Amino acid sequence: MTTTIVPADPLEQVLTQVQTESGNEDLTGLSPEDIAHLAKNLWSWGSGVPAGRQDVRILRGAKGASGALGRTLLETTSPDMPFLVDSLLGECAEQGHEVRTLFHPIVKMADGRMVSVIQIHLPELTGEEAARLEQGARKTLQDTELVVADFKPLKDRMREEIRRLTIMDDAHEAVAFLEWLSKNHFVFLGCREYRFETDADGRVLPEEPIMIEGTNLGLLRDEELNVLSRDAEPLVLTPEIGELLSDPFPLIVAKSTMISRVHRRVACDYVGVKKYDAEGRVNGEVRFLGLFTAEAYDETARSIPFIRRRVKKVIAASGATPGGHTEKAIANLLETWPRDELFQTPSKALGPMILGALHLIGRPRPRVFVRNDQFDRFVSVIVYVPREAYDTSLRERITATLVSAFDGRLVRFQPYFDTGPMARVHFQIALERNHPRPDPAMLEAEIARLARTWDQGFREALMAATLDETHREGARKFIGAFNAAYREAFPPEEAMRDVAAMAELNAARPILARAFRGAGEDADKVRVKIYARAGSIPLSACVPVFEHMGMFVAYETGYPVKPHERPVDDAPDIYWVHDVSMRTENRAGVDLGELGNRFEQAFEAVWNGLAENDGFNRLVFAAGATWREAALMRTLCAYRRQSGMDQPQDVQEAALARYPAITRRLIDLFAARFDPASGASLKQREEACKALREEIEEQLRDVRALADDQVLRRLADLILGVQRTNFYQMDAAGQPHRFISLKIASREVADLPEPKPFREIFMTSPKVEGVHLRFGPVARGGLRWSDRAADYRTEVLGLVKAQQVKNAVIVPVGSKGGFYPKQLPDRSDRNAWFEGGRDAYKEFITSLLGLTDNLVDGAVTHPNDTVIWDGEDPYLVVAADKGTATFSDTANAISLEKGHWLGDAFASGGSAGYDHKKMGITARGAW
Incomplete structure (x- = not known):
């Protein structure tokens, strides 16, 4: 007597499986009642889809038992088959949606059918995002169904090709490889046969291959899909491809340009089996599309047909002693080499790469190995960088460099770490027709520059610097002196400039300033490094100085620099480097090449008490004055103010800054009258002063405000009344005096109170x-x-x-x-x-x-x-x-x-x- 087992009620199956799966899911925001409510709704919808059909729906603003859940649901129903969950998760990831929770009940119906219903919980999506996801999910289910439906015909076609190759001479390795693929090492996604146009001599012509009707299986049932072409561009059998086809080995293994929606969201693998005419000349090809399985990547390279030949050739060509250390190292490199590269790289190209990587064991350094795809649609770049330098930021910078160099786009990257000091990253870049072909050596040099650690860069900058041995020895004390914040902010070359500046500090010169502009910064922006040997400088002390120089301070960052030894006997334990960013108050551009040094000297003069901290220092940028020339104008204006008949200081400062051309001429007038370096006679000086005074008078016509006119005109008159000055005198140390003095013929100066x-x-x-x-x-x-x-x-x-x-x-x-x-x-x-x-x-x-x-x-x-x-x-x-x-x-x-x-x-x-x-x-x- 036969006993018939009736399946449990489908809804009960759904609820039971969802409850079981709940233990492994993130249920944040979901109560048991919500989960049950959603499961019932899922089956209520899924059970209404006709038998054998697939369907997809998106529920925005999904509601649970007690109201809105703040999430979107992707729900699908389909006859149960492999790859459904992997494929749908791949679609969600491709569109940038984070999966919160997933339920996948498989229901056995009374008629024996197995129905798969899937519910994926996502963050709230916009209407546009939801529509795009629904479209992608439907296409994913369709592709999965095509692949599963043709699984047996695909395997049968592979067996047919194996039988065909078996009777060929010297095809044993190819047959072994195809048999290996058939043993759960390859997920078959599609197949198509092509015929090639040939000339009378049997040479393949540079034409588009001809598709053989009735040979399309799996994904390639869609005749618009092409395994090897760029986008919708047909693949023409170029002479280079013809040469590849003429290779005696009957197989071609490469990466397809197609991205799989089934199982894994990666570029499909392509295995081509060549077809031959009666005279043994290639006249066609059967192309299998699929994905190597995890088992294919886990097996040792020496055990896999086809690539085991390459492994043997590379080891033999190396000349390594059998069983010796070098042979073992090469074998280990081959085992850990990206498996796709072993499949796709001929041994004559693979060997130099492996030997190049081998040398890194004894001499770690950045290396780059470039392999162009056989069909010129991809370039594979294997990059070695110091492990301590590798992080997301470096990988992104290397990616940008490669994408720019090849004018392509990143398809994928795969990092690999072993116990050694180097990290390896495998990049695959999709290429356009007529893409650039950068020099690998230059590419390697650029990536080496990106990958060097900061301390390595500092040592290189130190070696490249032009220093005598004493200064070089002092600079070596700064290796390791810069903290992480500094290293993040500045490159090693900038650190060498800072070290050179700190070397100038001593007890007599406790601070030093250096003006510069960052790359790409606007002309009104100025950065100043302030170097101090007597402790950190408060921002509140710096800001008034810069503001009086006509600058607006945006921010300041201080960095302690601690040499591991004192570079000179009287050096402090810690130096300080302050990076101050500012812009001109009036947004006017500044030529630092001409004025940067004057700006630095002015700041130091104020800080060291040689100059006063007031608005006359604005003349450094406004009129291109030195700090002493600004001090001269301060002295002249102070005298005019002391007359009791002139404008206050702020009006004087503003007038001089507002009319920098006149200010410059006033300074020139003073120099023409008193600079002894010119060697001019009094008569020559008098003539020069007369011409300058007339020029100033002409410029005064454009001065609008009466107060400004008064300030500028009276300064010009005062200069002509000065009889002597110490401005150009030097003290015993050969430096200008700290004070400025003027001997004035008061009766020659107008607008002074009586008696004069x-x-x-x-x-x-x-x-x-x-x-x-x-x-x-x-x-x-x-x-x-x-x-x-x-x-x-x-x-x-x-x-x-x-x-x-x-x-x-x-x-x-x-x-x-x-x-x-x-x-x-x-x-x-x-x-x-x-x-x-x-x-x-x-x-x-x-x-x-x-x-x-x-x-x-x-x-x-x-x-x-x-x-x-x-x-x-x-x-x-x-x-x-x-x-x-x-x-x-x-x-x-x-x-x-x-x-x-x-x-x-x-x-x-x-x-x-x-x-x-x-x-x-x-x-x-x-x-």
């Missing part, structure tokens, strides 16, 4: 400002410590007016001076505050003597590097006044140091006992 002195010396520096007024060639008067920053000249002028009346018997005309210290310590420390005043006084006295003639052996001598417009003027004596009662000895010490003809009688009231009144130095008629 005969001469005055005006000076400024970051530390002090001061003025000395003389109402005649012979005059004496005290110097006072002023506390009136805005109008100390007005204060001194008032004193000297009173003095002219009070001292009429002693001095024909009065003389007074005053100085204003600008950097005094806090007054709570009385001694420090007082000594700060004394230091300011010293600088003031030095500035006065620096513009005064001397008497040497009775002859008048002028100061060095000074153009003289006012003739001989050796008379300068001073006395004490408010705040300077104890400073006469200080003044006399400076006089002695400078070799001034009055020596320690220069200042009245000193400890030597000189009294100018008693000595008659200031008596009427003494001169």
Whole structure:
């Protein structure tokens, strides 16, 4: 008696299988009730599809038992067959959709049919995405059905080809390979037979192969599909392909241009079996399309027919001793070589690649091996790079390099890691017709550059640098000194530039600046590296300096640099490199080639206290001024402000920056009048100044604002009233003085308050400002410590007016001076505050003597590097006044140091006992 087993209710089968599968799925956001609800809906729909048919649906905004689930469902129903799940997951991945959950119940129907229903949970898709996914899923199911339906005919056709080759001479290896394929080493996807057009001599003509009707199986039932062509382009049997077909081996193994939708979403493998005429000449081909199985990749290369011959040839050609270390190393390389490459690379091309890879064992370095596909549709590139350098970023940069070099597109990449120091990546690039053919050596050099580690690059940059041995040894101390953040931000070549800059730092030069512009950055962008040896520099300290130079600071990043040894004896343990990014406030472009160095020097001068931090520094970029030229304009403007009749400082700064061409001419006017390097006579200087003044006058016509006109015009007039300057003088160390002093013929300068002195010396520096007024060639008067920053000249002028009346018997005309210290310590420390005043006084006295003639052996001598417009003027004596009662000895010490003809009688009231009144130095008629 026969017992009939009735299958369980289909819905019960679905629910049971879904519940079982739930234990292995991500059920976030799904309750058991939701899962059951969705399973019932799936079967309710799937069971309604006619028997033997396939269908697909997309459910956007899917709902569970208690409402919306915030996901989209891809659901399919089909007769059960292999590859369904793999193929659908491949379609989802191809379209960029992450699969959250998958259920795949297989239902046995009462009539014995097996029905596969699949539910794939995806993030919410747009309408367009859903439509595209549905279309792709339908095509995937159709392809899968074609392949499965023709599985037996495909195997039969393979057996037929095996029988045909068996009777051929020297085809044993080809037969063994086809038999090996048939034993679960190849997923058959399609088959098609072609006939080739030949000439009278049997040579294959460069024509499109002729498809044999009735031979299409599997995916190739679609006659529009071509195994080897680019896109829809027909494959023409070129002479190169003809040469391949004429090879005596009866098989061709290559990659197809078709991407499989079935099983794995990769390029299909192609196995061509040549057909021959009665005289043994190739006249056709049977092309099998498929995928090598996982087993094909797992078996040893020496056991696989067809490629085992290649392995043997490569080992034999290497000359390695049988059983020796080298032979074993080559065999291991062949076993781990990309299996597709073993199938597709002839031994004469494979051998040099394997030997090249073998040499990397003893000498690891980047290498590139290029193999062009036999049909010129792909290029296979095997890249070796240091394992420590390999990451996603490097792989993407190598990909971009290869795609650009071959003008192609990436098909796939496959990294491989063993226990050695090198990583191997296999790239496959699809090619277009007439694609570039880059030089492999140049390609290797570029990839080596991309793949080098940062420290390797630094060593190479160090070796390439032009350094003497002392500096090279110091630079070696910086190997390993740069942290990860720095290495991420800057290449090794930039680090060498930074090392060179840090080598310039010392106790006398604690900071240094370097201006540059990053690749591709706009002309209004400026980057500045600040190097410091005394600790990190706060951004708050830098920003005001750059802002006064007309820049807007965007960001700053500081990097500590710690050499493993001190490069020089007095080096710090840690240097700091600050990268400051900024742009010009007015978005104007900056030529760093011309102005970068001036910008760097200006920043350092401000930071080191040589220049003041104010808006006059904007002239560096605005007018191309050096920091000292900006300081000169600051001095000239300060004098005009002290007249009490001129614009405030911000208006002066703005006028000069607003009209940079006029500012440049003002600087030129000053240089024409006073630069001793020109060697011009006073007459020549006068003519040059006249021409420049006329040019300035012409430019002033375009100045719109009255205030701007006043500032610029009065500066031009003032320059012509200056008789001497120390601007071009050098100190004992050969450097410019820290202060700028001007000797002015006040009565030649318009717009000054009365009474106008005969001469005055005006000076400024970051530390002090001061003025000395003389109402005649012979005059004496005290110097006072002023506390009136805005109008100390007005204060001194008032004193000297009173003095002219009070001292009429002693001095024909009065003389007074005053100085204003600008950097005094806090007054709570009385001694420090007082000594700060004394230091300011010293600088003031030095500035006065620096513009005064001397008497040497009775002859008048002028100061060095000074153009003289006012003739001989050796008379300068001073006395004490408010705040300077104890400073006469200080003044006399400076006089002695400078070799001034009055020596320690220069200042009245000193400890030597000189009294100018008693000595008659200031008596009427003494001169």
